[in-house]
Each structure stands twice: as C-alpha cells, then as structure tokens.
Amino acid sequence: AQSVTQLDSQVPVFEEAPVELRCNYSSSVSVYLFWYVQYPNQGLQLLLKYLSGSTLVESINGFEAEFNKSQTSFHLRKPSVHISDTAEYFCAVSEGPNTNTGNQFYFGTGTSLTVIP
Amino acid sequence: GAVVSQHPSRVICKSGTSVKIECRSLDFQATTMFWYRQFPKQSLMLMATSNEGSKATYEQGVEKDKFLINHASLTLSTLTVTSAHPEDSSFYICSARDRAPTAPTNEKLFFGSGTQLSVL
Numbered sequence: 001a002q003s004v005t006q007l008d009s010q011v012p013v014f015e016e017a018p019v020e021l022r023c024n025y026s027s028s029v030s031v032y033l034f035w036y037v038q039y040p041n042q043g044l045q046l047l048l049k050y051l052s053g054s055t056l057v058e059s060i061n062g063f064e065a066e067f068n069k070s071q072t073s074f075h076l077r078k079p080s081v082h083i084s085d086t087a088e089y090f091c092a093v094s095e096g097p098n099t100n101t102g103n104q105f106y107f108g109t110g111t112s113l114t115v116i117p
Numbered sequence: 118g119a120v121v122s123q124h125p126s127r128v129i130c131k132s133g134t135s136v137k138i139e140c141r142s143l144d145f146q147a148t149t150m151f152w153y154r155q156f157p158k159q160s161l162m163l164m165a166t167s168n169e170g171s172k173a174t175y176e177q178g179v180e181k182d183k184f185l186i187n188h189a190s191l192t193l194s195t196l197t198v199t200s201a202h203p204e205d206s207s208f209y210i211c212s213a214r215d216r217a218p219t220a221p222t223n224e225k226l227f228f229g230s231g232t233q234l235s236v237l
Contacts, residue, residue, distance in 0.1 A: 003160075004160065009158070036228070038228075038230075038231075041126070041230060042230050043120075043121055043123070043210075043227065043228040043229050043230040043231070044210070044228035045228070046226075090161065104163055105151075105161075105163070105226075107153070107155075107160045107161035107162075108160055109155075109158060109159060109160050110155075110161075
C-alpha cells in the first residue's frame with residue numbers, strides 16, 4: 001500500500017508571502033498525484049493533479065505543484081497567498097487517474113494553511 | 118462543479134447508540150461511493166466502497182457489522198455506525214463517483230464536507 005506524508009500539519013503565512021506545502025509518497029511505481037483543498041464547511045475539492053506529461057502542473061487560482069520522481073515528492077507552492085487561501089490541503093496518491101475507473105486514493109494527514117492579514 | 122452533500126456535519130452521541138450519516142450526490146448519479154475516516158493526526162483512510170444495488174466492499178480491518186453501508190439509489194449512500202463507542206470518534210467523509218463526467222475536466226470523484234463524530 002501507498003503512504004503519503006505531509007510533514008507540516010499547520011502552516012501560518014502572511015498575506016502575499018510565498019508558501020510551500022510539502023508532500024512525499026512512498027511508492028516507486030507509476031502513481032497519479034493530487035492536491036485537494038477543503039475550505040471551511042465545504043467538501044474536498046480537486047485543486048490540481050499530475051497524471052502524465054509535464055511535471056509542473058498549475059491550478060486556476062495560482063497554485064502549482066511539481067512532480068519529482070527521484071524524490072517521490074509533489075510539493076504544492078504559491079508565490080503570493082491570499083486570505084481566501086486559508087483552508088485544509090490534502091495530498092493524495094492513486095494508482096489510477098481520477099478520470100478513469102475508481103481507484104483507491106491514499107491521503108496524507110492534511111496541512112492547515114492559515115493566511116494572516 | 119458537482120456537489121456531494123453529507124449530513125450531519127457534526128454529531129455527538131452516547132456510547133452504545135447508533136448514528137447514521139448520509140451522503141448524497143445532488144446533481145449527478147453516483148454508481149459508486151467511498152467512505153473514509155480520519156482519526157486525529159492520521160491520514161484519511163478508505164473504509165469501504167459502496168456500489169449501488171450491491172453489498173459494500175470493506176477494507177481490511179473495518180468491521181462490516183459495525184459500519185453498515187446502504188447504497189439503495191444512485192444518489193444516496195448511508196453509513197450507520199452501530200453501537201458506537203468512544204474509539205469510533207473520528208472524522209468521516211464520503212466521496213461519490215460520477216457515472217457520466219463532463220468535459221473539459223472529466224473529473225469523476227467528488228467529496229462531501231465530512232462528519233465529525235464524537236462518542237461520549
């Protein structure tokens with residue numbers, strides 16, 4: 001089974017500062033990588049995903065993540081955070097893409113990002 | 118995007134009672150729903166996979182007689198924690214797989230907002 005490690009449980013950062021949320025996974029076989037975000041009182045939403053191709057993937061709200069196979073990492077970054085980015089962020093690994101038949105997702109423990117005005 | 122409604126968001130119950138959690142797909146049909154739980158400071162872990170009209174498939178270590186799952190329609194799955202005990206206190210979250218995803222994302226999996234269960 002896969003394991004996903006999010007080293008930082010809580011990350012406070014000032015508004016407009018950069019942020020990196022770390023994610024490492026265990027498996028060396030082909031995997032698909034995801035970042036989900038959960039805003040207060042809402043469900044988990046897909047933020048971005050790596051399935052294949054370019055190792056750098058971006059979301060519509062300025063986040064990006066880079067798949068690093070040698071380091072088995074998929075860290076999430078944003079150069080300048082906003083108050084509205086305050087949320088819980090979950091890294092997940094799957095043995096199949098979300099667009100395919102359902103596969104088991106393995107989640108990290110989550111990182112709570114708090115943006116300070 | 119598609120919406121999955123999960124109720125209740127928070128429940129406190131006495132030890133020995135049963136608690137039912139509902140997971141509904143509001144604007145799509147879900148042939149499959151997944152139930153996860155997260156203990157404090159641990160990862161979200163898959164408990165079971167629920168297919169409409171058939172028995173759920175439970176992950177190793179999850180008691181099927183304790184965590185009853187019913188998926189009677191394409192839009193509703195329920196998880197009932199029977200005879201709950203304090204060790205069942207956890208965050209439970211469901212996800213639903215859209216049987217007809219739409220372009221351009223073709224995203225299939227959508228999550229509920231979760232239920233925080235506290236058993237006294």
